[in-house]
Amino acid sequence: MAQMTMIQAITDALRVELKNDExxxxxxxxxxxxxxxxxxxxxxxxxxxxxxxxDTPLAESGIGGLAxxxxxxxxxxxxxxxxxxxxxxxxxxxxGQMARMRxxxxxxxxxxxxxxxxxxxGVHTPEMHADSLEGLMAQQPGLxxxxxxxxxxxxGLLISAIRDNDPVIYLEHMKLYRSFRDEVPEEEYxxxxxxxxxxxxxxxxxxxxxxxxxxxSMKAAEELEKNGVSAEVIDLRTIAPLDVETIVExxxxxxxxxxxxxxxxxxxxASQIVAEIQERAILHLEAPVLRVTAPDTVYSFPxxxxxxxPNHKDIVNKANEAMNY
Amino acid sequence: xxxxxxxxxxxxxxxxILNEEGKVVNEEKMPKLSxxxxxxxxxxxxxxxILDQRSIALNRQGRLGFYAPTAGQEASQLGSHxxxxxxxxxxxxxxxxxxxxxxxxxxxxxxxxxxxxxxxxQMPEGVHAMVPQIIIGAQYVQTAGVALGMKKRGEKRVAVTxxxxxxxxxxxxxxxxxxxxxxDAPAIFIAQNNRFxxxxxxxxxxxxxxxxxxxxxxxxxxxxxDGMDVLAVYVATKEARERAINGEGPTLIETxxxxxxxxxxxxDDPTRYRTKDLDSEWEQKDPLVRFRKFLExxxxxxxxxxxxxxxxxxxxxxAAIKEADGVPKQKVTDLIGNxxxxxxxxxxxxxxxxxxxxxx
Ligand SMILES: Cc1ncc(C[n+]2csc(CCOP(=O)(O)OP(=O)(O)O)c2C)c(N)n1
Ligand SMILES: [Mg+2]
Numbered sequence: 001m002a003q004m005t006m007i008q009a010i011t012d013a014l015r016v017e018l019k020n021d022e023x024x025x026x027x028x029x030x031x032x033x034x035x036x037x038x039x040x041x042x043x044x045x046x047x048x049x050x051x052x053x054x055d056t057p058l059a060e061s062g063i064g065g066l067a068x069x070x071x072x073x074x075x076x077x078x079x080x081x082x083x084x085x086x087x088x089x090x091x092x093x094x095x096g097q098m099a100r101m102r103x104x105x106x107x108x109x110x111x112x113x114x115x116x117x118x119x120x121x122g123v124h125t126p127e128m129h130a131d132s133l134e135g136l137m138a139q140q141p142g143l144x145x146x147x148x149x150x151x152x153x154x155x156g157l158l159i160s161a162i163r164d165n166d167p168v169i170y171l172e173h174m175k176l177y178r179s180f181r182d183e184v185p186e187e188e189y190x191x192x193x194x195x196x197x198x199x200x201x202x203x204x205x206x207x208x209x210x211x212x213x214x215x216x217s218m219k220a221a222e223e224l225e226k227n228g229v230s231a232e233v234i235d236l237r238t239i240a241p242l243d244v245e246t247i248v249e250x251x252x253x254x255x256x257x258x259x260x261x262x263x264x265x266x267x268x269x270a271s272q273i274v275a276e277i278q279e280r281a282i283l284h285l286e287a288p289v290l291r292v293t294a295p296d297t298v299y300s301f302p303x304x305x306x307x308x309x310p311n312h313k314d315i316v317n318k319a320n321e322a323m324n325y
Numbered sequence: 326x327x328x329x330x331x332x333x334x335x336x337x338x339x340x341x342i343l344n345e346e347g348k349v350v351n352e353e354k355m356p357k358l359s360x361x362x363x364x365x366x367x368x369x370x371x372x373x374x375i376l377d378q379r380s381i382a383l384n385r386q387g388r389l390g391f392y393a394p395t396a397g398q399e400a401s402q403l404g405s406h407x408x409x410x411x412x413x414x415x416x417x418x419x420x421x422x423x424x425x426x427x428x429x430x431x432x433x434x435x436x437x438x439x440x441x442x443x444x445x446x447q448m449p450e451g452v453h454a455m456v457p458q459i460i461i462g463a464q465y466v467q468t469a470g471v472a473l474g475m476k477k478r479g480e481k482r483v484a485v486t487x488x489x490x491x492x493x494x495x496x497x498x499x500x501x502x503x504x505x506x507x508x509d510a511p512a513i514f515i516a517q518n519n520r521f522x523x524x525x526x527x528x529x530x531x532x533x534x535x536x537x538x539x540x541x542x543x544x545x546x547x548x549x550x551d552g553m554d555v556l557a558v559y560v561a562t563k564e565a566r567e568r569a570i571n572g573e574g575p576t577l578i579e580t581x582x583x584x585x586x587x588x589x590x591x592x593d594d595p596t597r598y599r600t601k602d603l604d605s606e607w608e609q610k611d612p613l614v615r616f617r618k619f620l621e622x623x624x625x626x627x628x629x630x631x632x633x634x635x636x637x638x639x640x641x642x643x644a645a646i647k648e649a650d651g652v653p654k655q656k657v658t659d660l661i662g663n664x665x666x667x668x669x670x671x672x673x674x675x676x677x678x679x680x681x682x683x684x685x
Contacts, residue, residue: 034524057494057530058522126391128459295675302441303655
């Protein structure tokens with residue numbers, strides 16, 4: 001086992017799949033010689049050649065179309081969108097095309113594309129770099145949306161995503177890239193897409209989160225513990241499809257839940273989870289299911305970012321609200 | 326890569342007025358500027374070089390936020406801007422803050438924009454410009470709209486936009502030029518070819534020999550200019566402006582230039598993708614050195630004058646930082662208030678929630 005940051009675990013997963021399958025190709029803006037602006041593809045062009053790992057001209061819609069075309073020719077494309085705020089430029093390729101190809105072709109065409117992209121707040125980027133836009137993706141039938149919260153999951157989930165025959169949007173929270181290390185096995189392993197992970201067991205309340213909010217929820221759970229509240233923490237790992245079974249099972253046990261997302265409040269994943277819980281477990285609930293989210297503005301300009309982003313204190317407060325209902 | 330379009334490229338020779346030694350090589354195209362105007366051009370370039378150096382230092386001290394270095398591109402940026410009128414409308418990219426400043430954006434506001442403060446996006450009355458664009462290419466399509474608006478109103482104004490060599494790969498680049506062409510709208514598209522889009526060399530962006538020739542497919546005028554020669558950039562833009570307001574349609578100007586610094590101050594390392602040789606090859610063409618020689622030969626520029634500009638720039642930058650520091654810190658409630666003309670129910674509630682948070 002090695003100690004790896006999340007970015008190292010991602011590079012490692014890419015290397016594993018480039019080795020395993022000659023049809024895997026990596027491309028995007030600055031991913032070749034430069035190894036990506038975050039160095040996620042560092043060294044991979046040297047190791048596997050320009051045929052497998054290459055720079056594209058600067059155009060996201062071009063990158064999306066290239067991925068779809070290559071997929072029809074039996075490749076397993078792993079395109080990178082440099083920052084997920086630029087997704088609007090490739091929206092038709094994602095939602096209008098790759099997500100619908102299986103459906104449109106009467107279930108005869110695979111789109112084994114894994115589109116990777118950094119996102120997420122707290123690192124003082126300019127506008128259009130940090131927004132949480134996973135809700136847009138999750139609303140599109142035909143896509144899977146994966147958001148790892150730690151290095152171990154990042155590797156296993158990325159390998160699974162690349163091997164999947166449906167398009168996967170794989171979102172990497174920038175704040176998690178280098179903020180801590182984990183034990184990550186050198187060998188290959190997979191983590192099933194669509195399965196949540198119970199990170200911490202508890203009996204009084206369930207905290208449901210993904211991405212960077214998993215750490216905040218774990219921290220909140222520790223604080224709640226000090227006040228005698230036992231919190232269970234669920235890391236969704238995949239937000240589409242959603243692991244409703246794990247969520248509902250936990251809430252039936254605890255009777256209370258707080259759903260946490262870094263994204264704005266309106267029409268997000270948290271709303272979907274709240275709906276699923278009340279439809280399936282209302283008689284088990286001791287309190288309304290509450291949400292911790294960012295406010296409904298465009299992602300904050302850097303100078304107010306720290307207040308705008310939800311944090312562990314907000315989660316503790318909401319959990320206490322549910323406990324005292 | 327084998328290039329098959331030399332014939333097309335031949336139609337786009339590099340337009341130059343001053344060579345690297347500061348000698349006039351194209352007397353016929355020499356602009357009729359007064360000595361004061363020549364000196365003004367130099368003043369702007371010197372000032373901007375200092376602003377770049379100070380901005381980099383301030384960023385390193387954590388006193389500025391996002392910053393995209395400009396040294397090397399002064400002739401391209403300021404020569405083109407010098408050909409415009411106050412009423413013309415600018416649609417800049419993230420690196421084009423100097424043009425905005427010379428168009429009237431106060432320096433302290435440029436610093437606020439860099440820090441990610443909404444006040445940096447509030448253009449003062451009479452400054453006709455968009456906030457610098459982060460999404461590469463978006464400004465090109467919008468330019469067609471701004472220009473069409475001017476045409477519909479019968480105004481003698483132009484819309485001017487900037488992007489980089491990388492930006493010319495975006496669909497928006499073609500759509501913008503094609504729309505402006507189709508409407509014969511008074512637009513000027515400036516593609517600053519500094520040879521790299523972050524790490525990617527222009528040779529990997531396109532098989533086209535020049536970027537200027539991309540005007541051909543849109544049916545508009547195109548010209549390639551020595552972007553280190555401030556007079557050539559000035560004249561090319563001035564002529565494009567004349568054509569535009571005479572109803573002759575848009576122009577694409579490719580300026581051949583170079584950025585000496587990193588792509589931005591957020592961790593880019595140019596040594597990963599550029600050689601020292603290439604850097605020094607371009608430093609030989611430096612726009613300030615060249616224009617200084619020209620002015621000195623004319624006997625209208627001295628070291629003392631240049632030092633005065635440098636000192637003034639330093640003073641004004643210091644004062645502007647102080648002014649930016651004095652602007653109240655941006656709050657989440659400011660951002661909520663800036664979302665709609667009238668706040669909907671969800672944001673009204675959140676306004677109260679964050680007011681309570683902020684008063685703690
Ligand atoms: C739509 C979009 N894609 C990608 C980026 C990230 N990005 C910022 S600058 C840049 C390179 C731009 O190069 P160029 O157009 O040559 O302009 P330069 O920075 O050299 O002035 C890239 C890829 C972005 N800001 N917007
Ligand atoms: Mg460039």
